[in-house]
Amino acid sequence: MLKMLERYHNCTYGSMEIDRSTTNAEQNSYKEYMKLKAKYESLQQYQRQIFGEDLDPLSLKELEQLERQLDSTLRQIRSIRTQSMLDRLSELQVKENMWIEANKDLQNKLEQVYAENQAGQSWAAALENGCSYEQQHHHHPQSQGFFQPLDCNPDLQIGYNTVDSRQLTATTSGQNVNGLVPGWML
Known part of the structure; x- marks a missing residue:
């Protein structure tokens, strides 16, 4: 029976303590809310004053x-x-x-x-x-430095020339006159 009474007592008075702590938390929250609300209204008033409104109450x-x-x-x-x-x-x-x-x-x-x-x-x-x-652009050798213009034959043709065997024999025999160096290399 004592145990039952203790349970009853804990349940009854324990809930009252919880209610008191809840009430205190609610009161604290309400106070915090009121502070924030007052600060918000103050900031709104200040903002209006910065924008040039509600300046009458100011000194x-x-x-x-x-x-x-x-x-x-x-x-x-x-x-x-x-x-x-x-x-x-x-x-x-x-x-x-x-x-x-x-x-x-x-x-x-x-x-x-x-x-x-x-x-x-x-x-x-x-x-x-x-x-x-x-030669085509008529540059002088002094302006070219290392490169010098070449004299050329305007009738020169690039490619193979057909040579008869008689011309070849006559040319080679005429070039070997001195016997050391062919004439085309001189």
Whole structure:
């Protein structure tokens, strides 16, 4: 029976203690809610004042403080915006320099291709006429340095010439006159 009474006592008074702790938690939550609500309303009022609304209840001192804060915030915003614009400007200048360099490289390549095409056309024309590139363009040996223009026969034909055996015998016998070096090697 004592055990039953203890159980009854724990159940009855234990639930009261739980109810008290629940009530205290609810009261604390309500107090916290009221604090947050007051702070929210205060911030809303401050925001309206910053936007120029509800300024009537403010004193002259509060208005001056609000003006100083607005000026300070405006300076910070301008500073951040200016820095952002300067950063963007420097990025664009770097990109511009990259594009200029790429443009120069492409222009050099284009000039090389154009020069190669011109040289190829000149060589083709020289081969058709039987003259060298230098003779066709009348370059002086001094301007060419190592390369010198060759004299050529405009009637020169590239390819096989048919030679009779009589011409071959006459040529070889005439060239071996001194007996050491054939005439065509002299």
